[in-house]
Amino acid sequence: MDAKTPSPRYSTEDRIGVLEELLNERYSVRAFLPREVPREIIEHVLNVAQRTASWCNSQPWQVLIASGEAKERFRKSIYAEAASGAGDDHDFAPPREYVGVYLQRRRESGFQLYNTLGIARGDKAAYAKQALENYNFFGAPHVAIIHTNEPLGIYGAIDCGGYVSNFMLAAQALGLGTIPQAALARHSGLIRRHFNLPDDRRVVCGISFGYADHDHKVNSYRTSRATVADAVTFLDE
Numbered sequence: 001m002d003a004k005t006p007s008p009r010y011s012t013e014d015r016i017g018v019l020e021e022l023l024n025e026r027y028s029v030r031a032f033l034p035r036e037v038p039r040e041i042i043e044h045v046l047n048v049a050q051r052t053a054s055w056c057n058s059q060p061w062q063v064l065i066a067s068g069e070a071k072e073r074f075r076k077s078i079y080a081e082a083a084s085g086a087g088d089d090h091d092f093a094p095p096r097e098y099v100g101v102y103l104q105r106r107r108e109s110g111f112q113l114y115n116t117l118g119i120a121r122g123d124k125a126a127y128a129k130q131a132l133e134n135y136n137f138f139g140a141p142h143v144a145i146i147h148t149n150e151p152l153g154i155y156g157a158i159d160c161g162g163y164v165s166n167f168m169l170a171a172q173a174l175g176l177g178t179i180p181q182a183a184l185a186r187h188s189g190l191i192r193r194h195f196n197l198p199d200d201r202r203v204v205c206g207i208s209f210g211y212a213d214h215d216h217k218v219n220s221y222r223t224s225r226a227t228v229a230d231a232v233t234f235l236d237e
């Protein structure tokens with residue numbers, strides 16, 4: 001261990017154990033209690049996430065957090081645009097198509113959600129109604145908008161993705177629930193106008209957060225993951 005690396009406070013077993021526990025526990029929360037999160041807890045999450053790595057240490061993430069009346073004004077505005085059937089207005093192009101195993105996984109997680117809510121397969125009106133809940137932030141008392149600097153391109157968005165993961169894990173460790181939301185980025189223009197973001201900012205996604213409503217059925221299922229063997233190729237020779 002060199003002079004710059006302090007001796008760890010916890011054993012290796014504890015360190016990896018806590019990380020695994022947080023990763024295994026975390027799930028996308030789609031029903032929240034109305035109770036607000038104290039500002040010092042939000043700031044703790046933000047301080048932890050601020051250590052995220054980024055290309056050239058550019059740290060392109062800027063984060064807007066709307067709570068209280070500010071959240072309510074934003075909710076009304078983005079919900080109205082989403083419900084109006086306005087077309088996509090993404091800053092970053094969304095997936096062009098889900099094919100093969102990606103389509104399978106998308107379907108599987110979608111059916112888990114709909115089955116849990118008692119929505120019948122193929123009931124497009126009910127799918128659309130549930131999708132609109134994104135714009136009520138699933139009842140969360142806080143919503144964060146993560147945006148990056150346009151000239152950094154896709155790598156600025158990747159850095160923001162790392163930030164989002166660290167935000168979610170820190171929030172999990174502090175007893176909060178989160179959901180990352182690309183759905184909000186479908187209305188990037190509205191977000192830029194609503195919050196007076198400079199022209200060179202690009203919306204990556206949102207994160208709604210607060211205290212999870214553990215008794216709500218939408219929070220009762222967990223998604224699966226492919227195995228390491230499905231994801232990783234070792235090359236030794």
Ligand SMILES: Cc1cc2nc3c(=O)[nH]c(=O)nc-3n(C[C@H](O)[C@H](O)[C@H](O)COP(=O)(O)O)c2cc1C
Pocket residue numbers: 026027028029109134179180181182183184205222223
């Ligand atoms: C970048 C990103 C964007 C997402 N956008 C949405 C979204 O707009 N709405 C939503 O309900 N879930 C969204 N999710 C949640 C995913 O559906 C969820 O992470 C995935 O199904 C795995 O489930 P889990 O988070 O419960 O483990 C998003 C996740 C990520 C990482």
